[in-house]
Amino acid sequence: MQGWITRLLLCLSLTVISGCDSPGPALRIGTNVWPGYEPLYLAREQGLYDHHIKLVELPSASDVMDALRMGHLEGGALSLDEVLSLVQEGQDLVVVLVFSFSAGADVIMAHPNIKTLGDLRGKTIALETTAVGALMLKNAMEFAELQDDALHIRHIGLSDHLNAYKAGSIDAMITFEPFSSELAHAGAHVLFDSSAIKGQIVDVLAIRREVITQQQRPIQELIQGYFKARRMLRTTPAAALAIMNQRMRLPEDDVGKMFDGIELADIAENRRLLSGDPSPLSRHSDHLALIMVKQKLMMTPPALKHFTTPRFLPESS
CATH class of the missing domain: 3.40.190.10 (Periplasmic binding protein-like II)
Structure with missing residues (x-):
């Protein structure tokens, strides 16, 4: 019964975005509230995304995973281990962006x-x-x-x-x-x-493989907007943090510490991590999957083929 209730609530929340019966033309990206994902919303607030890109905020990473399982999202912002769990279940996902590494934030x-x-x-x-x-x-x-x-x-x-x-x-x-x-x-x-x-908790953007060819332009615009927002965070940090805190709702004294314990990956680091087959991130994922099996977080490690791509990264920030 509880599972059906969860599915109903997810469906109702996502209907507002694009309906539960048809994926439609929009690129729907699910996130939960986490500082590393906030530049996406900063980009939206700056008008960098058109109507083809829909950011869907859900209560938790578990809800993002459920929405991906049910086909209500084209992609999701998740930790790498969560993506591996979905791939092990049979979800065909490709990592197109590394947001950050947790170095004290969790x-x-x-x-x-x-x-x-x-x-x-x-x-x-x-x-x-x-x-x-x-x-x-x-x-x-x-x-x-x-x-x-x-x-x-x-x-x-x-x-x-x-x-x-x-x-x-x-x-x-x-x-x-x-x-x-x-x-x-x-x-x-x-x-x-x-x-x-350090290194075990990596936050990434994962997209359904079939969407990679179907919605190339929206994916590229999504990632370009993200890095433009990152530039704003560097050049005008006070203004950027104030906008992001409208969603984060941190106490005023804590706003400046929003990214403490988070190492944001720049374009060069993304290109290094996502390039090659296997890429450095794919090799890291193989190692992480073995840790997850050892800790009984999954039964067997997933087979990772063409798991990452740098094709949507901008040339420079």
Whole structure:
């Protein structure tokens, strides 16, 4: 029953964009709220996208994955491990852009009485049902030498973490901005962050393979607009951050730290990572898939063929 309700809600939200029965001509790109994706929305606010490009904000990465599974999106902004999970399920996706690397932006936060990772033993931790949450939890538990049954795990949406924390029903949570700033103001502190597993959490734009040939121009315009917004972020950071914060809604004191712990990949780095067959990102993906199999996040590693392309990247920023 719950699965049908989720599908109905997704369908209703996406009907506003283009309808659930037909994909239509629009390039629909799903995202959740995450600083690394915000230049896409900055580009939209600057009028860089026409009606053929539709950004669809969904509550979580899990919802973006579900919408891709159901064919309601042409592409999605996801972490690399989430894309690998979809490919392993049979979704034929191609990575056309690397947004960023998490180098401290994904965090485990906890009540101030919990001083170390070892203190989590017997406590309740909240996380989303995503591979990123599982990767963060597994690595933190290995660092602390905690067994799999040492913690009580609750799968709670990111937007509900704060209320659960204030109510005392959870002791710790796996989160990121803008939610981590809210939790910090409520007294929670960082126990572990993704800088300890640098390189494992990569955010990318993945497009359905059949769309690559069908909608070449919108994809190119989408990525060009993204890098134009990145240029605005470099040249007029205060104005760009103010626009992006209309969606992020960070406290004023935290706006300037929006991209702390995030390494944004420029055009040159994208070209290096996406070029060749296998590309450097494909080789990294093979390694990451083996880690995911070891951590029981997937049964077998997916076969990655022509998994990346640099063809839509602009010549320069």
